[in-house]
Amino acid sequence: MTTLLVRERTEADIPCCADALVAVHAVDGYPVEGVADPQAWLRPSTIIQAWVAELDGHVVGHVLLTEPTATDAAAVMWLTDHPGEHAQLAVAGRLFVHPEGRGHSLGRRLMQAAFAYAEDTGLRVALDVMEKDQVAIGLYEKLGLLRIGTAQHDDGHGNLIPAICYVTP
Numbered sequence: 001m002t003t004l005l006v007r008e009r010t011e012a013d014i015p016c017c018a019d020a021l022v023a024v025h026a027v028d029g030y031p032v033e034g035v036a037d038p039q040a041w042l043r044p045s046t047i048i049q050a051w052v053a054e055l056d057g058h059v060v061g062h063v064l065l066t067e068p069t070a071t072d073a074a075a076v077m078w079l080t081d082h083p084g085e086h087a088q089l090a091v092a093g094r095l096f097v098h099p100e101g102r103g104h105s106l107g108r109r110l111m112q113a114a115f116a117y118a119e120d121t122g123l124r125v126a127l128d129v130m131e132k133d134q135v136a137i138g139l140y141e142k143l144g145l146l147r148i149g150t151a152q153h154d155d156g157h158g159n160l161i162p163a164i165c166y167v168t169p
């Protein structure tokens, strides 16, 4: 029987998450910035909380919440229309599931864990997703996120990538 678990990330999970991220990048080109230093990418300085997903005891998936920054397009878009809500906003990101761990609803469960935490702590969640990441877009729409606009995401290599911005209702 397959066992599925989503739980808070610990420091010991970082190497497995980094390995999964490298595999995801090879298949999906996510993240568009590349994976030169995957462990550092998993530890943004603005982190609020991170979660991992296990499949049969192996860490295969990841998501985190951060405080909003000036480079988070969806957060900037929301805060432009809702000034003063900075302290009530979190940004979801670094969502991925290893290609071999997909199709078990772990992506959905990871997002639900982040949303539950946000709801418990009085936070709205904003996120942006590259237009090319259609499975993620389908997931966000099924989860009821509200599309608030589009943006151009700077991939750090001189390219602007079309993105879609969402917030929780």
Ligand SMILES: CC(C)(COP(=O)(O)OP(=O)(O)OC[C@H]1O[C@@H](n2cnc3c(N)ncnc32)[C@H](O)[C@@H]1OP(=O)(O)O)[C@@H](O)C(=O)NCCC(=O)NCCS
Pocket: 024, 028, 030, 094, 095, 096, 097, 098, 101, 102, 103, 104, 105, 106, 107, 108, 109, 128, 129, 130, 133, 135, 136, 138, 139, 142
């Ligand atoms: C997005 C991602 C995390 C989803 O992981 P997952 O564990 O396979 O997702 P789930 O099993 O929870 O499936 C989520 C939904 O997407 C749908 N889905 C899954 N794989 C799909 C596919 N290949 N094509 C179309 N729809 C698909 C499922 O129907 C599911 O909806 P349901 O729960 O109503 O059945 C994974 O595909 C991934 O890591 N993609 C690359 C990284 C990425 O794009 N991250 C998003 C950054 S914003």
